[in-house]
Amino acid sequence: xxxxxxxxxxxxxxxxxxxxxxxxxxxxxxxxxxxPIKELSMGLHLKNFQLIITDILDATKTTKTYRLxxxxxxxxxxxxxxxxxxxxxxxxxVDGVKVTRPYSISSAPSDxxxxxxxxxxxxxxxxxFLSTEFFEKWxxxxxxxxxxxxxxxxxxxxxxSNEIVGIAGGSGITPFRSIIREIVxxxxxLKLTVLYGSRHEDDIIFAEELSxxxxxxxxxxxxxxxxxxxxxxxxxPSGFINAELIKKYAGPIEGKTFFICGPxxxxxxxxxxxxxxxxxxxxxxxxxxxQPDNITMNPKYPVEFKDKTFNIIVRIGNKIETIKASAxxxxxxxxxRAGIGVDSQCRSGECGFCRSLLISGDIFVNNExxxxxxxxxxxGFFHPCSSYLLSDLEIKIPSFKFVKFSPIx
Amino acid sequence: MSSTIHKSSSFDSSxxxxxxxxxxxGLGAALNLALSQKSVLLLEQHNLPGxxxxxxxxxxxxxxxxxxxxxxxxxxxxxxxxPIRYILHDESSVDVEFVPVPEAYHLILTGKEHKVxxxxxxxxxxxxxxxxxxxxxxxxxxxVKYFDLCRECSEAxxxxxxxxxxxxxKILMAKYASFLTTSGYSAAEVxxxxxxxxxxxxxxxxxxxxxxxxxxxxxxxxxxxxxxxxITQGAYIPKGTSHQMCAAIDARIxxxxxxxxxxxxxxxxxxxxxxxxxxETDDGEKIKTNYVITNCSPxxxxxxxxxxxxxxxxxxxxxxxxxxxGVSAFVVYMGLDASPKDLNLESYGYFxxxxxxxxxxxxxxxQCENMPDLTASIxxxxxxxxCSPPGTTIxxxxxxxxxxxxxxxxxxxxxxxxxKLARQMIEQVSKALDSPISEHxxxxxxxxxxxxxxxxxxxxxxxxxxxxxxxxxxxxxxQVKNKEEFFKGLEFAGGFAAMGHGYNSSLxxxxxxxxxxxxxxxxxxx
Numbered sequence: 034x035x036x037x038x039x040x041x042x043x044x045x046x047x048x049x050x051x052x053x054x055x056x057x058x059x060x061x062x063x064x065x066x067x068x069p070i071k072e073l074s075m076g077l078h079l080k081n082f083q084l085i086i087t088d089i090l091d092a093t094k095t096t097k098t099y100r101l102x103x104x105x106x107x108x109x110x111x112x113x114x115x116x117x118x119x120x121x122x123x124x125x126x127v128d129g130v131k132v133t134r135p136y137s138i139s140s141a142p143s144d145x146x147x148x149x150x151x152x153x154x155x156x157x158x159x160x161x162f163l164s165t166e167f168f169e170k171w172x173x174x175x176x177x178x179x180x181x182x183x184x185x186x187x188x189x190x191x192x193x194s195n196e197i198v199g200i201a202g203g204s205g206i207t208p209f210r211s212i213i214r215e216i217v218x219x220x221x222x223l224k225l226t227v228l229y230g231s232r233h234e235d236d237i238i239f240a241e242e243l244s245x246x247x248x249x250x251x252x253x254x255x256x257x258x259x260x261x262x263x264x265x266x267x268x269x270p271s272g273f274i275n276a277e278l279i280k281k282y283a284g285p286i287e288g289k290t291f292f293i294c295g296p297x298x299x300x301x302x303x304x305x306x307x308x309x310x311x312x313x314x315x316x317x318x319x320x321x322x323x324q325p326d327n328i329t330m331n332p333k334y335p336v337e338f339k340d341k342t343f344n345i346i347v348r349i350g351n352k353i354e355t356i357k358a359s360a361x362x363x364x365x366x367x368x369x370r371a372g373i374g375v376d377s378q379c380r381s382g383e384c385g386f387c388r389s390l391l392i393s394g395d396i397f398v399n400n401e402x403x404x405x406x407x408x409x410x411x412x413g414f415f416h417p418c419s420s421y422l423l424s425d426l427e428i429k430i431p432s433f434k435f436v437k438f439s440p441i442x
Numbered sequence: 443m444s445s446t447i448h449k450s451s452s453f454d455s456s457x458x459x460x461x462x463x464x465x466x467x468g469l470g471a472a473l474n475l476a477l478s479q480k481s482v483l484l485l486e487q488h489n490l491p492g493x494x495x496x497x498x499x500x501x502x503x504x505x506x507x508x509x510x511x512x513x514x515x516x517x518x519x520x521x522x523x524x525p526i527r528y529i530l531h532d533e534s535s536v537d538v539e540f541v542p543v544p545e546a547y548h549l550i551l552t553g554k555e556h557k558v559x560x561x562x563x564x565x566x567x568x569x570x571x572x573x574x575x576x577x578x579x580x581x582x583x584x585x586v587k588y589f590d591l592c593r594e595c596s597e598a599x600x601x602x603x604x605x606x607x608x609x610x611x612k613i614l615m616a617k618y619a620s621f622l623t624t625s626g627y628s629a630a631e632v633x634x635x636x637x638x639x640x641x642x643x644x645x646x647x648x649x650x651x652x653x654x655x656x657x658x659x660x661x662x663x664x665x666x667x668x669x670x671x672x673i674t675q676g677a678y679i680p681k682g683t684s685h686q687m688c689a690a691i692d693a694r695i696x697x698x699x700x701x702x703x704x705x706x707x708x709x710x711x712x713x714x715x716x717x718x719x720x721x722e723t724d725d726g727e728k729i730k731t732n733y734v735i736t737n738c739s740p741x742x743x744x745x746x747x748x749x750x751x752x753x754x755x756x757x758x759x760x761x762x763x764x765x766x767x768g769v770s771a772f773v774v775y776m777g778l779d780a781s782p783k784d785l786n787l788e789s790y791g792y793f794x795x796x797x798x799x800x801x802x803x804x805x806x807x808x809q810c811e812n813m814p815d816l817t818a819s820i821x822x823x824x825x826x827x828x829c830s831p832p833g834t835t836i837x838x839x840x841x842x843x844x845x846x847x848x849x850x851x852x853x854x855x856x857x858x859x860x861x862k863l864a865r866q867m868i869e870q871v872s873k874a875l876d877s878p879i880s881e882h883x884x885x886x887x888x889x890x891x892x893x894x895x896x897x898x899x900x901x902x903x904x905x906x907x908x909x910x911x912x913x914x915x916x917x918x919x920x921q922v923k924n925k926e927e928f929f930k931g932l933e934f935a936g937g938f939a940a941m942g943h944g945y946n947s948s949l950x951x952x953x954x955x956x957x958x959x960x961x962x963x964x965x966x967x968x
Contacts, residue, residue: 034623035635036623036627036632045626045912046625046917048626049626049912050921050922053913053922056913057757057761057764060760060761064744064745064762068895069902070848070849070892071902074896076856077892114853185500191861191865191868191883192884315882315883315885351451351452351454383499385499388489388704404499406686409689412686412690412692412693413693
């Protein structure tokens with residue numbers, strides 16, 4: 034084979050070698066380390082950053098809205114932007130016990146552009162780790178460590194209909210408040226009807242604000258409050274959100290996308306109702322509700338294990354610790370109780386951030402959301418946040434030394 | 443509850459070799475070192491192995507992140523068995539299964555002047571038959587000669603790689619004369635000599651898109667080798683996604699006594715007198731070693747990792763700056779609630795474009811106002827039917843962008859930009875295949891250069907190493923490798939190493955780096 038004649042062809046390779054040398058010789062000696070894509074990335078997500086509480090508002094008797102801005106010493110141009118509906122993973126250190134909690138951002142992305150804040154609206158309840166006293170210690174000026182924003186429950190025009198039906202329960206209203214504020218601020222071409230279930234009318238979060246926002250754009254936004262145990266003065270719909278109420282307030286089901294966010298009990302009730310409505314899978318997005326309050330309520334949970342305690346041998350690199358764990362708490366919670374700092378995000382089995390190696394032992398995996406990759410199942414990896422002990426375990430967890438958990442004093 | 447601490451350090455105080463990054467290069471290196479019974483520590487900043495060779499789960503779907511098809515795997519037995527299969531199965535007993543891809547590619551050109559809808563098969567003869575029947579004016583004998591030349595170049599490249607810098611030119615001259623006369627030219631320069639009609643070239647060139655360069659810049663030898671290997675050996679994918687393959691390699695490394703640690707970012711490679719002495723993790727833990735194999739780019743290694751920074755010679759920065767960073771990718775992943783049949787998706791891999799002019803295609807990747815001309819789509823179910831639940835389909839559509847093209851995208855414009863481009867790509871594929879894709883999207887994710895940067899830390903969000911121009915070809919790289927080692931004990935693996943990017947090259951480069959370290963250890967009597 035000859036390209037331009039044998040002698041020229043035979044010299045071509047050396048010519049190219051000289052070309053390379055020439056380019057090397059003439060190149061700039063200044064290291065090229067500028068990375069605009071990394072900068073873009075940091076404007077959208079961060080593994081760990083610090084916020085400061087600037088305001089606290091009582092949303093209801095048991096719910097507070099915390100306004101958070103960038104902590105003064107944290108070098109960043111602006112808070113990472115997000116898609117309305119996403120959450121932050123909050124990392125706190127309670128008397129040496131490091132825990133994380135996912136909270137939907139209740140403010141809108143446009144609030145960052147205008148005023149540089151996120152808002153988290155949190156129902157103050159004792160969940161075993163974070164007590165009501167803990168939240169009382171969360172004061173203006175406190176630093177809060179977070180990661181994110183994360184999460185998959187947001188409107189995506191490639192997938193979703195622009196007619197959305199939101200079904201919210203309790204503090205599950207928070208992502209919808211974000212979406213509603215965004216529709217108003219950005220004049221989005223989006224229609225949203227939210228059916229919002231609360232127990233009493235006193236428990237309705239953002240009642241006035243959402244009604245005002247809906248009033249501004251009555252063709253686009255509708256919020257229907259439904260109380261399960263209202264007072265005598267309540268004139269609105271009552272009971273649990275069911276197929277009938279959905280049909281009544283959301284109109285025809287065809288062509289609409291459903292977003293659901295609320296407590297575990299609401300999902301359990303709604304699943305049957307939704308089946309009656311024949312909504313295709315692709316038209317339903319569910320926000321995760323975090324770890325279940327009580328795993329023994331899962332019909333597949335082997336109840337004979339419920340009172341047992343086991344040992345876990347925990348490896349982090351070459352470090353080895355042995356801890357005691359109760360069968361009805363997730364492996365992640367057991368690690369946290371033992372003071373082993375494990376980072377996590379969704380705490381629902383989905384995101385895989387706490388992915389760890391199961392060296393030996395048996396676990397029950399909460400089947401409701403098993404986000405494990407096929408290869409991970411095959412090679413013994415598991416998600417501690419959605420796994421429960423059925424025997425003593427030996428596990429290897431990744432180290433998360435770089436994550437700051439902010440202590441609250 | 444109580445806890446007992448038995449042992450308090452995460453790492454041993456020293457290792458024979460520390461590997462930075464568990465991409466395919468790092469995994470390949472650590473695997474070979476563990477197999478050779480060296481103490482090896484593999485450190486990865488992410489919580490998963492694989493780098494781009496990974497997967498993610500959304501709803502009831504598990505998506506392949508970057509793999510289209512692997513080269514150099516070949517059938518399980520016989521003369522066409524490839525080096526990847528040999529290394530993973532025969533040499534290292536890794537528990538991975540490969541599934542053949544049914545056809546080379548399904549090419550659809552939608553332009554006015556030349557409409558094409560042809561499925562190109564594997565096997566040189568079948569391939570040539572298909573090209574000649576689709577474009578009857580193809581000079582068949584020239585095409586046969588062309589494939590013969592590709593075979594010769596591919597075999598010569600293997601010969602050169604095995605010579606480790608001490609090439610026997612007598613053998614090269616006698617057996618691979620045409621390799622020598624074509625080496626240093628671009629794919630276009632050599633191919634144009636065959637006088638193929640443009641319509642024939644349209645059918646021949648699609649694979650070149652995998653290299654991210656137009657035919658006028660892509661080194662002929664690598665192109666010839668790629669075409670030859672794909673068409674003769676076929677293409678394969680690992681069963682259960684490439685994450686499963688990487689998890690299998692990770693498991694095997696540990697089984698052989700190697701240590702793999704995730705969520706451990708290396709902050710610095712410590713050097714003294716131009717010699718590697720250890721690494722330091724991001725929380726300040728120092729680990730002693732005389733050998734570091736890095737899966738990171740030289741840009742990152744010389745620009746940020748070497749400590750002290752003033753130990754880096756100016757020559758290293760200049761070398762980095764003289765080379766061209768390869769492209770980044772843009773991928774739309776979809777889980778669809780209809781079967782491939784209902785979606786009119788009959789093939790595994792599609793190349794779709796208005797035309798197959800590689801210059802024009804490359805130019806269209808240098809802006810992000812609109813989608814580039816060419817997309818490469820994969821319908822995973824057509825290689826692995828049960829990869830998603832019955833009645834569903836996994837479809838991904840990929841295109842590429844030049845490395846700096848996304849630099850002016852801001853967080854405010856990011857989501858709109860990515861959705862606009864994704865929508866255009868879905869429309870292109872829908873229209874070309876008469877497929878009602880958008881009516882069936884149950885899950886969708888879009889990965890941009892930003893996404894690749896976020897998860898892998900790759901420089902500027904690139905997914906490839908340095909471009910394979912004729913002046914930076916594999917042959918030249920293998921000849922100059924020794925002269926470009928600025929630190930004793932430091933080796934590169936992965937897409938930025940001498941063998942170039944791609945799944946098989948990255949994996950093989952890891953093994954090559956490990957062999958190089960082992961040879962140096964032996965020489966030092968260690």
